[in-house]
Amino acid sequence: xxxxxxxxxxxxxxxxxxxxxxMHREVxxxxxxxxxxxxxxxxxxxxxxxALPQIIGDLGGSQSSYTWVVTSTLLALTxxxxxxxxxxxxxxxxxxxxxxxxxxxSGSILAGLSQSTTWLISCRVIQGLGVGGLxxxxxxxxxxxxxxxxxxxxxxxxxxxxxxxxxxxxxxxGVITDSLGWRWCFYxxxxxxxxxxVVLQRTLNLPRRRRQVSIDYVGALLxxxxxxxxxxxxxxxxxxxxxxxxxxxVLIGLGVLLCAAAVAVERRVRExxxxxxxxxxxxxxxxxxASVAVGIAMFGTTVFLSQYMQIxxxxxxxxxxxxxxxxxxxxxxxxxxxxxxxxxxxxxxHFMLAGSLLFAAGLGLVGTMDEQTSLLEIAAFMFLVxxxxxxxxxxxxxxxxxxxxxxxMGAGSSLIAFFRSLGGAIGVSVxxxxxxxxxxxxxxxxxxxxxxDPSRLGxxxxxxxxxxxxxxxxxxxxxxxxxxxxxxxxxxxxxxLVAFVALLLMREKxxxxxxxxxxxxxxxxx
Numbered sequence: 001x002x003x004x005x006x007x008x009x010x011x012x013x014x015x016x017x018x019x020x021x022x023m024h025r026e027v028x029x030x031x032x033x034x035x036x037x038x039x040x041x042x043x044x045x046x047x048x049x050x051a052l053p054q055i056i057g058d059l060g061g062s063q064s065s066y067t068w069v070v071t072s073t074l075l076a077l078t079x080x081x082x083x084x085x086x087x088x089x090x091x092x093x094x095x096x097x098x099x100x101x102x103x104x105x106s107g108s109i110l111a112g113l114s115q116s117t118t119w120l121i122s123c124r125v126i127q128g129l130g131v132g133g134l135x136x137x138x139x140x141x142x143x144x145x146x147x148x149x150x151x152x153x154x155x156x157x158x159x160x161x162x163x164x165x166x167x168x169x170x171x172x173x174g175v176i177t178d179s180l181g182w183r184w185c186f187y188x189x190x191x192x193x194x195x196x197x198v199v200l201q202r203t204l205n206l207p208r209r210r211r212q213v214s215i216d217y218v219g220a221l222l223x224x225x226x227x228x229x230x231x232x233x234x235x236x237x238x239x240x241x242x243x244x245x246x247x248x249x250v251l252i253g254l255g256v257l258l259c260a261a262a263v264a265v266e267r268r269v270r271e272x273x274x275x276x277x278x279x280x281x282x283x284x285x286x287x288x289x290a291s292v293a294v295g296i297a298m299f300g301t302t303v304f305l306s307q308y309m310q311i312x313x314x315x316x317x318x319x320x321x322x323x324x325x326x327x328x329x330x331x332x333x334x335x336x337x338x339x340x341x342x343x344x345x346x347x348x349x350h351f352m353l354a355g356s357l358l359f360a361a362g363l364g365l366v367g368t369m370d371e372q373t374s375l376l377e378i379a380a381f382m383f384l385v386x387x388x389x390x391x392x393x394x395x396x397x398x399x400x401x402x403x404x405x406x407x408x409m410g411a412g413s414s415l416i417a418f419f420r421s422l423g424g425a426i427g428v429s430v431x432x433x434x435x436x437x438x439x440x441x442x443x444x445x446x447x448x449x450x451x452x453d454p455s456r457l458g459x460x461x462x463x464x465x466x467x468x469x470x471x472x473x474x475x476x477x478x479x480x481x482x483x484x485x486x487x488x489x490x491x492x493x494x495x496x497l498v499a500f501v502a503l504l505l506m507r508e509k510x511x512x513x514x515x516x517x518x519x520x521x522x523x524x525x526x
Contacts, residue, residue, distance in 0.1 A: 002375060010096070015197055027145050031154065033200030034138045038158055039165045040104060040196055041134040043189045044127055045073065045299075046169025049306040050317040050324075051182040057118065058182070065117040067432030070303050072121045074425035076128025077135060078418055079224040082273045083137040085414020086215065088270075093141050094204045101134025101193045107498050108193075109519035112186035123186075136414040139397050141204070142414065157339075158394055164332070170306060170321030178319040216273040219265045222274065226258030227422065234429040278412060283403040283509065286502040290356070290421045294396065294498035295423025296431075296492055297359050298389050301327065301366075303428055305382065305433060311466055312371040312482035314474075326379040330386030331524050337390050348395050349508040355391025356503055360496020367490025371482030392499065393420070402509060426489045429487040446476035 021500070048055070056066045087096055107126030114120035125353055138158065176184045233251035241247040257453045266272040277283045305327070309320035334355065361382030369378055397416050404412035450472060466474045 003503070004477075005286030019307070020032065030145055030205070031142070031205050032095070032158065033196050033202075034141055035157065036192060036196035037101060037134045037197055038138050038161050040101065040189050040193045041131045041138075042161070043169050043172075043192065044104065044108070046165060047173040047176075047185050047188060047365040048062065048169075049303055050170045050320045051177040051185045052303075053310045054177055054317065055120070058222070059117045059120065061115065063185075065121075065430055066307070068121050069117070069124055070299070070428050071425050071432075072395075073124040073131070073230060074299065074421050074428060075224075075228060076125040077219065078421035078425055079227065080129045080132030081136045081414045081418040081421060082223075083215070083220050084133040085140065085412075086271060086273055088137055088140045088414070090215075093137060093144070094200055095185035096133060097137045097141070097200055098197050100130045100137065101197050101445075102130070103133070104130030104187075105190050105193045106117070106130075108186045108189055112183040114183075132417075135417050139401075139413045143401050151273050154339075158186070168515065170324045172321070174316065174318030174321035176378060178512050187273055187384075201382040212239060215266070216269045216271060217409065219262055219269060219273040219398075222265060226262055227425070229255035229258060231425055231429045234426070234433055237433065250264065273343035274415060274418070278415060281403055283506055284400055284412065284415070286401050286506045287403075287416055288304075288309060289419040290352075290392065290499040291396050291416050292423035292426070293356075293495035293502075294359075294389060294393050295420040296427030296495050297363060298420075299383065299395065299424030299428055301363070301382070301385055301489070301492075303486055303509055304431060307435075308369075308485040309507065312478045312485065314466055314478070316415050321464045323375065323379070324382070327382035327386035330383040330388075330389035332386075334390035335386040335394055341404040342395065342398075347508065348505065349506065352392050352395055352399075352503045353500060355388040356496050356499040357388070358386025358391065360500065362386075362388060362449070363489050363493035367484070367486050367493055368446050369489075371478040371487045390494065392503075396420075431492060433482075433493055435484045435488045438487050439480045442480035442483060443476055446480060450476070 003265045035250060052066055056069070059065075084096065084100070100273065104127055107123050107128075107130060109378055111123035111127060114123060142154055142158070171190055172186045176182070176188060229251050233248055237243045237245075240274065262470075263276070266274055266276050266324055305324060306320045309315040309323050310317065315323065338355075343352065360380050365381040366378065369381075397413055400412045400416050452473060466477050469477065
């Protein structure tokens with residue numbers, strides 16, 4: 001008689017317990033406040049994009065003011081990101097995220113009270129300081145919770161939140177601007193920030209670090225001063241003064257001098273803001289190059305696409321927000337799907353190479369548009385840009401986190417965010433200068449051909465309200481901005497190929513299987 005043996009109990013589903021030992025549910029609970037914080041960070045950048053033409057028009061600003069409302073935030077974010085990264089290696093990380101949220105809320109409330117573009121730009125700097133903390137710390141804390149091998153999956157969740165925030169921002173901004181007024185665009189993120197603060201307090205528990213504190217304040221000031229000088233030069237040259245002029249010479253010389261001094265300081269201080277030893281790692285250097293390219297693509301498209309829709313196509317802020325959905329859908333799908341595949345296979349390089357080619361192609365195609373291009377065509381082009389950025393952006397952080405030691409995890413993670421934001425600031429400034437030069441020249445030429453005095457517009461460098469202008473003048477404005485914004489995208493397109501070459505030279509390293517908490521315990525830091 002044959003004895004039937006009982007089948008052994010089925011093993012737990014692989015997804016239930018991660019290689020780090022944490023349950024999937026536990027990681028999601030810990031991440032819930034981080035995801036809210038990431039949503040706040042993205043919302044602060046995107047909710048204003050559809051409102052900017054009206055904001056600048058109401059406050060009497062110029063095209064350079066338009067650019068600096070965005071650039072000021074990116075600059076503050078850029079300079080503060082490595083500071084937050086260093087602080088994350090020294091202090092309680094949950095407390096730092098909450099401090100970032102408080103700074104963001106303060107800047108948002110003050111921005112909503114703005115009476116001039118100068119006031120608004122100053123408040124946007126405060127917002128950028130808070131968002132810099134959220135941007136850097138979310139990725140760093142994620143490295144604490146899960147291993148690099150598992151991190152692709154959860155980076156996909158961050159990418160999904162990025163997508164939701166990117167689409168919700170322009171839509172909210174458009175609806176709010178059309179109904180309540182643009183000032184409420186700055187207030188809408190406050191409830192989300194408060195909710196993120198409370199959720200973090202309840203769900204996120206991390207071991208405290210045991211390290212001595214040393215902050216490189218001198219390096220921070222030198223980096224801020226050097227980058228600011230160069231961005232001011234790029235933004236104003238060709239408009240406020242000639243490219244070859246004493247003003248250009250002063251700003252370039254000051255920027256180069258301050259950046260050189262920053263490098264000298266970073267070589268000597270005990271806890272450098274940007275550890276130069278990281279640049280001895282080939283993977284880090286190539287990831288930095290790709291991050292700059294991604295930053296220019298990501299920020300440039302979101303900022304100037306809205307301007308194109310409202311000025312060149314006569315769309316309302318709400319309609320401009322709706323028309324940004326294709327790009328966000330591409331980003332959402334690619335970051336989520338690719339993140340899961342990377343976690344399952346441990347392979348990431350081929351996806352990133354494909355992504356860089358996609359966003360290069362998308363930018364090049366957008367660069368062919370004018371004020372009469374089919375919106376369906378533009379939607380397809382923007383989908384390509386979003387899909388490409390989604391396949392590259394989050395995974396660059398993953399690659400660097402997998403390459404650096406646990407001691408440098410905060411600095412390494414923030415380094416990528418730093419150069420991505422720096423690329424965005426440079427991109428918005430440079431592309432804004434290209435746009436302003438082309439639009440001003442085109443509009444002046446069109447007005448002169450019809451014998452119209454430019455003073456009727458308050459000057460050709462003003463951001464106009466097209467709906468209030470007579471049809472002949474409106475057509476000149478629409479053509480000027482339509483072709484100028486296309487030229488800006490065309491200038492940005494080769495950067496996708498730069499990212500491709502950088503990623504092609506990058507060696508694929510097997511993803512680690514230990515979380516940051518485990519590594520810290522092994523090293524006696526927790």
